[in-house]
Amino acid sequence: MPLLEVKNLKTHFFSDDAITKAVDGVSYNVEAGETVALVGESGCGKSVSSLSVMQLIPQPPGKIVDGEIIFGGQNLLELDREAMRRKRGREIAMIFQEPMTSLNPVISIETQLTEAMTLQLGITPKEAHTRAVELLDRVGIPEPDVRIKQYPHVFSGGMRQRVMVAMALSCEPKLIIADEPTTALDVTIQAQILDLMQDLAKERDMALLIITHNLGVVARYADRINIMYAGRIIERGTCKDIFADPRHPYTLGLLESIPRLDQPKGSKLIPIQGQPPNLSDLPPGCSFQPRCRFAQDKCSVEYPDITDLRNNHSSACWEVNNFKAIVESGVSK
Amino acid sequence: MRGYILRRLLLLIPNVFILATSIFFLMRVVPGDAAIALNLTGDGTILSWEAVEQTRENLGLNDPIWIQYGRWMGNMLKGDLGYSPLRQLNVSEIILAKAEVTFLLAFLAVIWGVLFSIPLGIIAALKRGSWIDQLIRTFSVGGLSVPNFWLGILILLMLVHWFKWSPPIFQTDFLDDPLNQMKRLIWPSVAIGISFAAIATRLIRSTMLEVLNQDYVRTARAKGLHRNRVILRHAAPNAILPVLTLSSLLFAGLLGGAVVLENLFALPGMGQQIVNAIGTRDTVLVQGIVVTLGVLVMLWNLVIDLLYVVVDPRIKLD
Ligand SMILES: Nc1ncnc2c1ncn2[C@@H]1O[C@H](COP(=O)(O)OP(=O)(O)OP(=O)(O)O)[C@@H](O)[C@H]1O
Numbered sequence A: 001m002p003l004l005e006v007k008n009l010k011t012h013f014f015s016d017d018a019i020t021k022a023v024d025g026v027s028y029n030v031e032a033g034e035t036v037a038l039v040g041e042s043g044c045g046k047s048v049s050s051l052s053v054m055q056l057i058p059q060p061p062g063k064i065v066d067g068e069i070i071f072g073g074q075n076l077l078e079l080d081r082e083a084m085r086r087k088r089g090r091e092i093a094m095i096f097q098e099p100m101t102s103l104n105p106v107i108s109i110e111t112q113l114t115e116a117m118t119l120q121l122g123i124t125p126k127e128a129h130t131r132a133v134e135l136l137d138r139v140g141i142p143e144p145d146v147r148i149k150q151y152p153h154v155f156s157g158g159m160r161q162r163v164m165v166a167m168a169l170s171c172e173p174k175l176i177i178a179d180e181p182t183t184a185l186d187v188t189i190q191a192q193i194l195d196l197m198q199d200l201a202k203e204r205d206m207a208l209l210i211i212t213h214n215l216g217v218v219a220r221y222a223d224r225i226n227i228m229y230a231g232r233i234i235e236r237g238t239c240k241d242i243f244a245d246p247r248h249p250y251t252l253g254l255l256e257s258i259p260r261l262d263q264p265k266g267s268k269l270i271p272i273q274g275q276p277p278n279l280s281d282l283p284p285g286c287s288f289q290p291r292c293r294f295a296q297d298k299c300s301v302e303y304p305d306i307t308d309l310r311n312n313h314s315s316a317c318w319e320v321n322n323f324k325a326i327v328e329s330g331v332s333k
Numbered sequence B: 001m002r003g004y005i006l007r008r009l010l011l012l013i014p015n016v017f018i019l020a021t022s023i024f025f026l027m028r029v030v031p032g033d034a035a036i037a038l039n040l041t042g043d044g045t046i047l048s049w050e051a052v053e054q055t056r057e058n059l060g061l062n063d064p065i066w067i068q069y070g071r072w073m074g075n076m077l078k079g080d081l082g083y084s085p086l087r088q089l090n091v092s093e094i095i096l097a098k099a100e101v102t103f104l105l106a107f108l109a110v111i112w113g114v115l116f117s118i119p120l121g122i123i124a125a126l127k128r129g130s131w132i133d134q135l136i137r138t139f140s141v142g143g144l145s146v147p148n149f150w151l152g153i154l155i156l157l158m159l160v161h162w163f164k165w166s167p168p169i170f171q172t173d174f175l176d177d178p179l180n181q182m183k184r185l186i187w188p189s190v191a192i193g194i195s196f197a198a199i200a201t202r203l204i205r206s207t208m209l210e211v212l213n214q215d216y217v218r219t220a221r222a223k224g225l226h227r228n229r230v231i232l233r234h235a236a237p238n239a240i241l242p243v244l245t246l247s248s249l250l251f252a253g254l255l256g257g258a259v260v261l262e263n264l265f266a267l268p269g270m271g272q273q274i275v276n277a278i279g280t281r282d283t284v285l286v287q288g289i290v291v292t293l294g295v296l297v298m299l300w301n302l303v304i305d306l307l308y309v310v311v312d313p314r315i316k317l318d
């Protein structure tokens, strides 16, 4: 049984004149101890789908209208508020995109680190302090016993994200959701933080759900990848499946738009044409069809179900089975 | 920290100088002087113009204006606010005896404002759009539009009419008899504080709504903290910081309110004195009171700036 099983999740935002279907039928699994990536363009609903798992969607305007989120055999959507609160931090922790604003400016690092531990683990403030210093040391903060007394504003972005990692680890959760944890950081720091998270997760046998818009970033870390487009998962598979045998034109587009070591030197990067669709006014049929090089008549009529090819490599494209042939024949709009 | 306070206190000097100069020349524009009041008979007629002229000569009111100005400023530098010929007392003695009531009124008004506005503003933000929010917003619009002297009259009438209350006439001060002093000051300070409470409630409501959308509040919830802790420990302190600034901006206005309400509630403060002093053209006393009120406002601002350092770790003084 997977640790986390999201089934047909639908989270919509309601405003006076429109319904934004930010997440519209998303399903994915995370097994205990593995690293899974959720990849897609900006605005495709990645954050909303992860916040839905934590039930931190601003409500109103947001609402989880359908689906199941099964964690450790329990449907989180059926829990009452108190039971859900006890899961947060303790069993599922989250790291956010913006290290500069994710820590409270008027509360010391120490309090921000220890308050969850004393509450969720029931340990004394003194024990929590000792643990917090150890954690800061582990995530690579120099002089942790001094820095723990300080406030967030004296930490750089990278350091703050390390504090966030320490905070996420502090209650030994089974799953850490990292929502674009490195997007706001510069490239060298990005790799350091991701390496750190990966090491810590493996060390403690925690599962990691990494959310990113950069397929290149997760190639090194993820066991499995879910590609998301306009509120749905359109392809999923192992890292190898996705990179070596993509079965969806959007995935292909993503791969063509990042530099790769396994391609001949000098091969061109091709950006995906067109704009991401408006989630409150989706095109008929497949959402990707207006931007798709291989679109056929059928594509603008009906949305293809996500179908399994083999070993959990699945894609939601009508041409999933002879995708390779189509790409090679170069059929183009 | 000590260096900063010292620098701020030194800055008081030019500020007080400008204030003192302005009020000095302003008072010279007002027609009439203390010599007339000193030579009035019981029924309000002037004894004789010769006597008035003689008094002017004695008080130095016939000297050129620059000489008068220099004399007053010179005395102030020595810490002497002058002598009131009408009351036959040193101005500083009069002010020392009266400053407490005025300051306490304004200070209590801030306290009421804070005590009302923090819970109301936070509740309004949390219950945004509900009838409670509507009610609180109605209160704050009402509090803003009602002048404090009118509210004072209303409170006074209600107290007298329904509770058979009468304004206490005994004299006391806070150190001798804090309880009775507070009893005297509660209602007038509420009347002054309502407008501050109204503005602060609106401010807290809107900053709270903003703060609740901040990433760090989401982080606090993601940690599994209790809702109350998220609101009171993580959101509220950030939302009420601007009220400190508001209190330093509005403190002068609150002192002004105290001046009016003292007269209404028969409280022996600087407000009563200044009204009296203006009526009798006791210029030296008016000048002394205005300078004192000015210094109170400036000191209050300093205290608020220091408080900021205590509550907001991002702010450094030096
Ligand atoms: N609080 C909200 N109110 C209304 N709509 C929202 C809200 N939050 C998200 N949305 C909508 O949901 C859609 C998906 O947003 P989401 O933040 O999940 O995107 P994302 O994939 O995480 O993008 P990014 O890479 O930029 O973080 C957006 O198009 C947005 O319009």
Ligand SMILES: [Mg+2]
Residues within 6 Å of the ligand: A046, A047, A048, A097, A179, A180
């Ligand atoms: Mg996002």
